[in-house]
Amino acid sequence: MTPKPKMPFTIEPERYELTAPASYVFQSDRREFFKFLGAGLFIATAFSKAEASQESGAARRNPEDSLPQEISAWLHIGEDGTVTVFTGKVEVGQNIRTSLTQAVAEELKAPVQSIRLVMGDTQLVPFDMGTFGSRTTPIMNLQLRRVSSAARDVLLAMAAKQWNVDPARLHAEDGMIADPQTKRSLSYAQLVKGQQIAQVVPAEDPLILPTEWTIAGKALPKIDGRDFVTGKHRYPSDQQLPEMLYGKVVRPRAFNATLVSADTTEAEKLPGVIVVRDGNFLGVAAPSSATAEKAASLLRAEWKAEPQPSSKELFEYLKQNQLPRGERNDNSRFESGNVDTVLASATRQLQQTYNVNYIAHAPLEPRAALAQWSEDHLTVWTGTQRPFGVRSELATAFHLSEEKVHVMMPDTGSGYGGKHSGECAIEAARLARAAKRPVKVVWTREEEFTWAYFRPAGVIDVRSAVGGDGKITAWEFHNYNSGAAGIRTYYEVPNQRIEFHPVNSPLRQGSYRGLAATANHFAREVHMDEIAYSLKMDPLEFRINNLKEERLRAVFAEGAKKFGWAATKPANHGFGVAGGFEKLGYVATFVEVAISRSSGDIKIRRIFTAFDCGAIVNPDGLRNQVIGANIMGIGGALFEAVEFENGRVLNNLFSKYRVPRFSDIPPLDALLIDRKDQPPVGAGEAPIVGVAPAISNAIFDATGIRLRSLPLAPLLVPHGLRLS
Amino acid sequence: MGETTLQINGRQYQFAADKETPLLTVLRELLDLTGSKYGCGEGQCGSCTVLIDGKARRSCMVPVWAAAGKQITTIEGLAKGEQLHPVQQAFLEEGAMQCAFCTSGMIMSAVSLLNATRNPSEVEIQTAMQGNICRCGTYPRIVAAIRKAATLLQGAQS
Numbered sequence: 001m002t003p004k005p006k007m008p009f010t011i012e013p014e015r016y017e018l019t020a021p022a023s024y025v026f027q028s029d030r031r032e033f034f035k036f037l038g039a040g041l042f043i044a045t046a047f048s049k050a051e052a053s054q055e056s057g058a059a060r061r062n063p064e065d066s067l068p069q070e071i072s073a074w075l076h077i078g079e080d081g082t083v084t085v086f087t088g089k090v091e092v093g094q095n096i097r098t099s100l101t102q103a104v105a106e107e108l109k110a111p112v113q114s115i116r117l118v119m120g121d122t123q124l125v126p127f128d129m130g131t132f133g134s135r136t137t138p139i140m141n142l143q144l145r146r147v148s149s150a151a152r153d154v155l156l157a158m159a160a161k162q163w164n165v166d167p168a169r170l171h172a173e174d175g176m177i178a179d180p181q182t183k184r185s186l187s188y189a190q191l192v193k194g195q196q197i198a199q200v201v202p203a204e205d206p207l208i209l210p211t212e213w214t215i216a217g218k219a220l221p222k223i224d225g226r227d228f229v230t231g232k233h234r235y236p237s238d239q240q241l242p243e244m245l246y247g248k249v250v251r252p253r254a255f256n257a258t259l260v261s262a263d264t265t266e267a268e269k270l271p272g273v274i275v276v277r278d279g280n281f282l283g284v285a286a287p288s289s290a291t292a293e294k295a296a297s298l299l300r301a302e303w304k305a306e307p308q309p310s311s312k313e314l315f316e317y318l319k320q321n322q323l324p325r326g327e328r329n330d331n332s333r334f335e336s337g338n339v340d341t342v343l344a345s346a347t348r349q350l351q352q353t354y355n356v357n358y359i360a361h362a363p364l365e366p367r368a369a370l371a372q373w374s375e376d377h378l379t380v381w382t383g384t385q386r387p388f389g390v391r392s393e394l395a396t397a398f399h400l401s402e403e404k405v406h407v408m409m410p411d412t413g414s415g416y417g418g419k420h421s422g423e424c425a426i427e428a429a430r431l432a433r434a435a436k437r438p439v440k441v442v443w444t445r446e447e448e449f450t451w452a453y454f455r456p457a458g459v460i461d462v463r464s465a466v467g468g469d470g471k472i473t474a475w476e477f478h479n480y481n482s483g484a485a486g487i488r489t490y491y492e493v494p495n496q497r498i499e500f501h502p503v504n505s506p507l508r509q510g511s512y513r514g515l516a517a518t519a520n521h522f523a524r525e526v527h528m529d530e531i532a533y534s535l536k537m538d539p540l541e542f543r544i545n546n547l548k549e550e551r552l553r554a555v556f557a558e559g560a561k562k563f564g565w566a567a568t569k570p571a572n573h574g575f576g577v578a579g580g581f582e583k584l585g586y587v588a589t590f591v592e593v594a595i596s597r598s599s600g601d602i603k604i605r606r607i608f609t610a611f612d613c614g615a616i617v618n619p620d621g622l623r624n625q626v627i628g629a630n631i632m633g634i635g636g637a638l639f640e641a642v643e644f645e646n647g648r649v650l651n652n653l654f655s656k657y658r659v660p661r662f663s664d665i666p667p668l669d670a671l672l673i674d675r676k677d678q679p680p681v682g683a684g685e686a687p688i689v690g691v692a693p694a695i696s697n698a699i700f701d702a703t704g705i706r707l708r709s710l711p712l713a714p715l716l717v718p719h720g721l722r723l724s
Numbered sequence: 725m726g727e728t729t730l731q732i733n734g735r736q737y738q739f740a741a742d743k744e745t746p747l748l749t750v751l752r753e754l755l756d757l758t759g760s761k762y763g764c765g766e767g768q769c770g771s772c773t774v775l776i777d778g779k780a781r782r783s784c785m786v787p788v789w790a791a792a793g794k795q796i797t798t799i800e801g802l803a804k805g806e807q808l809h810p811v812q813q814a815f816l817e818e819g820a821m822q823c824a825f826c827t828s829g830m831i832m833s834a835v836s837l838l839n840a841t842r843n844p845s846e847v848e849i850q851t852a853m854q855g856n857i858c859r860c861g862t863y864p865r866i867v868a869a870i871r872k873a874a875t876l877l878q879g880a881q882s
Binding site for chain 2: 094095290413620621654655
């Protein structure tokens, strides 16, 4: 058997993210729920048929309970009025524990304080593909609103029956059902007292309209915030069990290495140390982390690895190592009109290449897992964006059925798309099985920088033609390796060829905040700027001139007004703009830079974002996400790049890999357009896509130097410039 | 491996550990004080920040022998019973966290700054906090929280 994880990321992250779920089984029947939660009211909503194939939900195992096959969400109201809501989405800092609680409170008409979310526990929550792709708000928020709305209707009916009145005249508010005519009222707790009611109801609209929200749509501080400022919250890396050992994995010096031999004698002499060698896996478990480290250092392992490419030759390598056409996804190519004919005859055309480097997610909490076996049952606490995916990986690695694997996900120290995989969980479980005791593995920062996966690097070739009226007539766009997310242009172009070319990536790669949309927006929005300048047109006007989409036009126009795009710039200042449509959100980013002609210092003076993600669920949490995405974007735009050589990452520490710090942050502001007429969508990703191109465009505006590769800062050096 | 005694959060802890063990490891593994976080192990991210005699120190870089005989404060010891320290209160009020893994280190660095400088300037805040990474990018709110805490502390002292 092989304890090493499969690596599903090596080809195309988008394809991976869209993988359809297997048919999973709802593991607890309702009697187990009542045992776990006590008496009360248990409400589950069934999917509509159209949704049954979507990403969340689970079939029930117990046929005698005769429930419909597809359940989208469930909640429980206990005898003390506590509402427990179950979701497979997880909290990694995007504050969905808070925004989902608001959604439930709104529809159920229950106080926020009475609601508790159980998240990412594979034994208790409905199946969920994972927390990525900005899908929590458009999908899970809706499902929880529906189950809450259904539960409220059941409570109304219960009260109506008790009072023998028409439910239509009753009113739900603040955890109570009231009868305005008789002035009687009953709390939810009173209504469910002594009951063991379980109902499955269809997930139906109508829901409360955003214009009528009283709890959602408003700022609500982070749920359990106090636990985070007092250090009380236990992240995955803080989990402990009695008798627990500390695990350490021995890593090869290069990627894709094979373990040839291992001398374990010296390590095994240390008291309490267990050494495991299994295929390419070599690891130790010990009573303390210091002993585990010492034991690992005493292992004499010999590895064999082939020579591998280095970051110096990365972009040539990507162009030269495309996968054969037969192995590609047909969806990765889009064509309309006749791009070749138009390009052949166009007088105004432009051709450029744009590059992006591999970057690291570098979540502040490295991968961590605590694993415990009880006979052939495996329980794992780990930080992952895909608890059910990790359950599958564990089941595969240990040849177990999935019912024997229980994954729990304590609120985790961030992910940004970087914690989809279960390698650390598998490592802890492998060591725990050998040790016959619980084992915790926490990756070091070096391990996280090396053995996690990376945001894909890419080469993007763009060729365009434009008419004298400033309308784009042809658009050819080829992305090598970085991915297909956000690859399609939202500008109106009659003749297009857009293609993603998968590459045999030299590094393990996977999801990231905004995925390939950061790369594709960078190339597209810098190229748009180049066309505008070649036409001597205002870059903003040029964009709007080629746009029909009303909401995208709106963020450009509204943002420009607030930013002061039309204002006269001070000498040696430059303005840049970039915009886009990603994960159903519309964004426009505006940047001002200033250059000192004497010192060559370039400083970002301010970044302004206009963002429309539909009806806003929590304006405070949203602002935090938007500004946070901007700041993360600054890192990738200016200085982040994974340097590697012959299968090793060279900058595998925070002292070598620069991430944004306090001094790197310019004034940031955002215009959040609250479209109460539109359904709410996700916001964690879209606001990152415009940052890099807007900075590059602003630098061009100030200096006349066009920067077409990320990160930008190293490209300034040959021009005698530097970011300050 | 000798017996070591440490003064942490006003309590005396006795344990057996190698004298070179980083203070962070002792806190997390032996004393179950997990509020101080491991983020890098090289003093670069600030997640493990504690106060030693009132000053911010990276506990991953402090060997346990160097902490002996000093007053150590961790995030767990900052509040007085139910009453949060003004810096904790300000972080809550400003929503100055996302995943919050950096938060305890941020708070300890901020307390150290405000211990030394009652009303820090923008540059003083930046300098004092530069060693703390927030990968979620909550920096502007953290600065706002430190400003608010400075005001709260001044109010408490006047």
